[in-house]
Amino acid sequence: MSWYVLYTSPRAEKRVAARLRNDGVEVFLPIHKKRRKWSDRMKIVEVPLFNSYVFVRCSEQNLYSLLMIYGIKKIVYYLHRPAIVRECEIEAIKEFLKIAENKDIIYAGDQVEIVSGPFHQKCCKVLKVEKDRLILFLEELGAKIYVSLSEVDKLKSEGVKSKSEGVKLKSEGVKLKSEDVKSKSEGVKSKSKGGELKPELESEKLQSEVGVLKTGS
Numbered sequence: 001m002s003w004y005v006l007y008t009s010p011r012a013e014k015r016v017a018a019r020l021r022n023d024g025v026e027v028f029l030p031i032h033k034k035r036r037k038w039s040d041r042m043k044i045v046e047v048p049l050f051n052s053y054v055f056v057r058c059s060e061q062n063l064y065s066l067l068m069i070y071g072i073k074k075i076v077y078y079l080h081r082p083a084i085v086r087e088c089e090i091e092a093i094k095e096f097l098k099i100a101e102n103k104d105i106i107y108a109g110d111q112v113e114i115v116s117g118p119f120h121q122k123c124c125k126v127l128k129v130e131k132d133r134l135i136l137f138l139e140e141l142g143a144k145i146y147v148s149l150s151e152v153d154k155l156k157s158e159g160v161k162s163k164s165e166g167v168k169l170k171s172e173g174v175k176l177k178s179e180d181v182k183s184k185s186e187g188v189k190s191k192s193k194g195g196e197l198k199p200e201l202e203s204e205k206l207q208s209e210v211g212v213l214k215t216g217s
Contacts (some may be wrong), residue, residue, distance in 0.1 A: 001057055001058055001059050002058075002084045002085075002089065003056070003057050003075070003084065003085040003086070003089075003090055003136070004055070004057075004060075004063050004075065004082050004083065004084065004118065005054075005055055005056075005057055005075070005076035005083055005085060006053070006054050006055075006056055006066065006072050006074075006075060006076065006084070007046075007052055007053060007072070007073045007074045007075070007076055008052045008053070008071050008072055008073060009052070009071050009072075009073060009185045010051075010052060012052075012071040013029055013048045013051075013052065013053070013054055013114075014029065014048070014050075016054055016069065016071040017029040017054050017068075017121055018054060019052070019069050019070065019071065020066065020069060023064065023069065024152045025056055025057075025058060025066065026053060026056065026057040027055070027056055027057075028054070028055040028056075028057070028090060028094075029048060029054050029055070030049035030050060030055075030067070030093050030094075030097055030188075031046045031047070031048060031097070031100075032046070032047055032048070032049045032097060032100055032105065033045070033046050034047070034104065044135055049093070049097065052073075053076070055085060055090065055150045060082060063075060063082055074076050089192065099105075101114070104154045104207070106126060106128055106129060106134065106149070106152075107126065107129065107151070108126050108127060108128055108152055109125065109126060110123055110126045110154055110155075111123060111126075111154075112124055112125075112126055112134070112136065112152040112153060112154055112155060113152065113153050113155055114147060114151055114152055114184070115152060115153050116151045116153060117147070117151055118176065119138065119147070121136060122157065124136035124137055124138050124139070124147075124152075125144070127144065131150060132148065132149055133146055133147060134146070134147050134148075134149060134152060136152075174197060183202055195213050
């Protein structure tokens with residue numbers, strides 16, 4: 001038997017995992033526990049590490065029958081065959097979850113604030129995540145910069161909005177407020193991939209989709 005990957009309906013990962021377990025299937029659903037601030041308290045929430053993905057351990061023959069379970073959309077393929085995830089990769093994800101508990105995970109596309117160095121308090125978008133540093137796009141300079149992971153904090157969605165309102169951009173030597181720039185950028189569409197896995201990726205690349213931890217202080 002081998003580990004395979006199933007793609008589920010949106011936000012159905014936990015329900016699908018429960019149905020699979022009820023049918024006697026060995027399931028691994030990576031869950032990330034993190035702290036979320038509410039109006040009056042901090043709460044621990046559990047969210048899937050990979051959106052719409054669950055791992056199952058079974059024979060390839062039995063794998064196809066799982067498509068009959070409600071909430072499963074398809075089997076993830078690689079090179080026209082069901083993608084196989086090695087046991088060592090499953091163990092690596094489990095170990096990562098232990099380290100990641102109650103910590104933020106930074107992905108490409110996230111907004112971060114630089115908390116030290118010459119660009120202190122600047123807000124940037126993460127272009128690429130490397131082992132111990134990030135490649136950021138600093139909008140004010142229109143340039144890429146390299147920053148250590150320890151020098152940034154991940155911004156919450158509401159924090160990104162409030163901080164971006166005060167950012168001033170330079171255009172041909174004239175400083176424009178972001179509110180003025182906004183009117184010129186209407187109609188431009190952007191896509192965000194978040195923490196999702198690509199269905200056609202090699203199983204060896206599963207770990208790279210996890211992202212990087214921001215341990216903080």
